[in-house]
Amino acid sequence: MTQFDHSRLSDFIDRKWDESVLPSLSEFIEIPALSPSFDPEWEENGYLDAAIETFISWIKSLSLERVSISVHRLKKRSPLLLVTINGDSEGEVLFYSHLDKQPEATGWSDGKGPWKAVVEDDWLFGRGSVDDGYGGYAGILSILGLQEQGISHPTCRFLIETGEESGSPDLELYLDELKSHLGTPDLVIVLDTGGMDYDRLWITQSLRGIVAGTLSVKVSSVGVHSGHGSGVMPSSFRLARQLLSRLEDENTGEILPEWLHSEISDDMKETSSKIIELKDGKIKDFPLLDGVKKQVENPLDIFLTMNLKPSLSVIGADGIPSIESAGNVLRTNTDLKISIRTPPGVDATKVARKVEALLEENPPNGAHVSAKMTEVANGFLAPDLPEKVASDLDAACVEFYGKPSMDLFIGGTIPVMAMLQSRYSNSKFIITGAGGPGGNAHGPDEKLHIPTAKKVTKCVSLAVKSFADYRRQNPI
Template structure:
């Protein structure tokens, strides 16, 4: 395979300048006041795709923020790879916690700080520069490339599914390449092979028609806050396991290969504990922290509200109480079956004297890759060429529903290769990308485009 290091090292100062210009655009998709910035960012992406070797890149309307579509289909009878990413970013607040302004990129200790530096502008930019590097170095591109860069990932990809369906024939591909995940350390590249699904609910418990004086009525009227507390306590047992009937019936056991992958990782649970500032780690008994995060389902309270919450005291018996509860699911749990069983369990736990309503919010199925597919062999070789060590197969505790959408729409495997490092502050103040990882990652991706052509052809 060609060595792209010389080209990258020569052009790296320009790459950095371009990335910083990209990061200066406050493309905050959730804020209507930044709609113009989001559109300007889409146009920036299209312009730089063209400069990198994607002629005629388009900014396509969606009914929300636009999607950028670029196609380079010069390789006759060659396999097609679809690259997905997003150019929109999270809000920057609280701005006062940033060490430098969130949309004024700053380099400190080998890291580039700015909102979107790693989620996902920096990773999108790596793909653009990988194509430019390959072409600039005189190497062929033995795959057809299609790039879909959206502007609504941070608001739930509201128009992406419709876009994929409407353009399914145009976007047909043999593999989907997504860089919106992470690495375990700067020296250890990773391929993400599984994602947890999610079921999100809201439990509302209603008692009297209005708040009551807790002295006059307390003890005679069922308190919805007490009832909700009992329900929530009953949803988990002393071993940290959900008490929802059948919750674990479909959960796949951890395989020997997966345990070997875990043992290879430089994981220190004390570092994890200290990093999140918790007095101790916890969760389902009998499993390590990574096993709980990647291979086991969860049931967690995400928020609670009831009664008087202001300063001082008010002796009130609240008329209602609310809690938001999410469940992270693993293969082969079915979100539809889980929510039915969850609702039945909540009603079973509710005491007499209150009325319970359960609102269903968003959900998504878990995903796991077929790592025997040739794309994973190609990715492993490319990452080893870029970083000097074979990649680790890891999972992600969160959910990325668009992965399922791509696989179902195109019948093609999804390959998740990301370059975010632990502690990079995605969605938080002082987000950063490691510039050495950025450099190595461009080389690895440039190499990957060639290897995919060989393995999928």
């Protein structure tokens, strides 16, 4: 068996990033490959295709062995790229990333812009640099690093879509279309997250889900002068507020239904405590006005509430005129857009049905109430990696970062994670990436921390090697 050389891998990855990845990734940045939600004429504009072609050209410039490339196009669906590197050992690994981008945003620093690649110090600026253009490059390069030393690896497939920033509306269709080509991965690797610093590899263990939709409360067919009807006709706003109290304690913000909660394990609490210690007890500054207090004050409670507990937000309203145009009229209706973050492991579809029933049943004052949850996505809860793979990954982190990895719980939602986990329920997952403080994905001055991207590539390479070793020693 070929002896693996960590230093050789490190030098190779560093050199390839500098000489090969950065020039191609810079070319990618300059393409305004907006996700279809932000570019209705994406087909005519051809920018998504240009992004794919740029990535394919880079792959073809490499000395990869046993590689095949195919672009798939379902009618009226954004294209998807599938790259397969056939392995010479047991197992299958699926990498996921995306090439579509968020809109430009305003407020970029002087000399920088969304479609202008700028390398400054350790950073690569430009839209799509950290979200998620680098992901495919890092994944492919992690396998090339193994091949360069003659190290056996599993078959690795790279599923690279162009609709993630639009909510991945086409991915499920492509997963069905390509089912026979994708096989059944033992391991899924996603390079689209990051961590709380750049000092270690952060591995995402959970994401919250989301249940969002519209609560509509109607009380009359026309508006009525408040001098005539107030105190007699029920206020649709008061009734809407009353209905929300079925979900949330209006005094504390605590979510009331037990079915919206899940148990937070002792391991989760211990990991969260370690994260708090790393941050010296300080968890993210919130832009509260002077004198405004948080709903929870203890740093551990803040972290658990942000990432592992349910929450309710009212994010929009209809039926309420602006202050400038408001008359002394009892309004006919109040419509509220509500967004509920669900804990990892909770079935969001079941929650959506229960929320609708809870809000619609026994309407106060006989009001006409409808609750339609239209955005529903499960969270994500990572299964444990095989002990040897987890140990080898930690050793790689010590080798390349100088510190072991750290688990992370994230309060946001990435629908594609739940989609992949539902599809590949027996697979293991490694969700990580080069994102971190100051990366500013989606905003002005988006930027990739180049040294971290290199380290992530090296750690992923070692993880794939370890999984190959594990499968060889533990055949199915």
